[in-house]
Amino acid sequence: MNxxxxxxxxxxxxxxxxxTDKVTEDGAQIYKLYNIDMQPKWFPVFYSLxxxxxxxxxxxxxxxxxxxPSVSKIISEMLKKGYVKESKDKTDGRRNLVSLSKKxxxxxxxxxxxxxxxxxxxxEISAQSQNKLWEAIGEWEFLLEQKSLLRRVMEKKKERDSLKVQIVDYKPEYQEAFRALNVEWISHYFTMEESDYKALDNPQGYILDRGGYILLALYEGEPLGVCALIKMxxxxYNFELAKMAVSPKAQGKNVGFLLAGAVVEKAKSLGAAKxxxxxxxxLKPAINLYHKLGFQKVAGKPTPYTRCNIQMELVL
Structure with a gap:
């Protein structure tokens, strides 16, 4: 099989x-057919000049x-053949100009x-083929300019990884993961504060018993993300979205978006208005995520955290 x-x-x-190799190989032979001493890779530069x-x-x-660098190398090769010449720009002596020589x-x-x-x-080839390669190349170039193949593959990977993410309600056995993920995240960027310890050391009493909720994102069974709704x-406001932390291992797996989206849906199901x-x-990725979910900047509320410099709300 092919x-x-x-x-x-x-x-x-x-x-x-x-x-490309096949066409380039033929191209080299075509130049010889016409007794022209030229390399196929020179043609774009030569034609432009x-x-x-x-x-x-x-x-x-x-x-x-x-x-x-590629054009510079081609120019060097064409200079050796005597096909181009260089000169100083009369209006700017720092610039070298290239043009075709007499040869x-x-x-x-x-x-x-x-x-x-x-x-x-x-x-002739185009007329004999059902699919027009030249037009197709133009379409591909345009589409890849809008979004690269790498970007598209990254998105497909994220979509596939998302299928392995399960959002579950907090259970006592997840307390260690809830604390560890938040400590890891907060300590990486900031310093742990007293209010952090109140929530992380006693999530049952500080969050759940007061009418709040905690959700976890499991990736193939492993807790890689956590987020809480704290009753206000x-x-x-009905709830505060807080204590959201995602493991670095979850990067590119859409865990943060799925988790935050689930928390918002949880608040909606509870009849929350804001x-x-x-x-x-x-935290630019986090701020972008919140904007994507519809949060808007607000100001004026007192905060227990020294690290806080932006407050946001989502009207449901």
Missing amino acids: FFEQTGKVAIGSRLRML AQGEEKTITELARDIGHSH GVEISKEIEDQLIDVNAAVE DDGE IYLESNTI
Whole structure:
């Protein structure tokens, strides 16, 4: 069975490289067919310069979508062949400009027939194929520019990992995990405070017995995230979203979003009208998560935490 039939689309990079190698190999032979001493990899730079305008290496790299080091190397190779020349910018002596040499201009004229024939051959292949590769490449380039393949794979991984996350209610056997995850998280960024110990050392009395709730996120059975709803009786907010901590091991598994979303849904099921939280702006991923859930910045409430520099609310 053909290798690519076995692997499917996951081997797209390898297949594209093979196609590129095949076309590049033919390209080298095509230049010989027309008695032109040129390497296929030079063509984008050569063609750009053949339009007649002097350009810096940076401008060339931007025009053809290559890296600066790659274009610099190609220019060095073309200089040795005598196809290009360099000169100082008259308006800025710090800039080197590149243009075709007299020999390069002659080559640009000799290559015209070759380009006509190559274009005709590519058109012939397109006419004989059901799927239009050139148009498809353009579509892929556009789509990958909007969102890279890496980004898309990261999202698919997160979706798949999310299926392994289970949100469960607090049980006494989870007290150690509730405390450890919060201590790990708080100590990493800040200093543990008296109010932290009150909640973490006695979650039953400080949170649960007062009408609050604690949820845990289990990933393949292991507690990797915790979050609490602390009952508030200030006449404005029903609950405070607090003591949310996610293990570094859960990074990229969507644990934080699933856990926070479950806590919000829990508050809704209890008839809450508003949820309050306190955080710190150095925790950008957390702040972004809260914004994504619909929390908005508020100010003015007294806080027991020295680390708090932002207060937010969610109107349900």
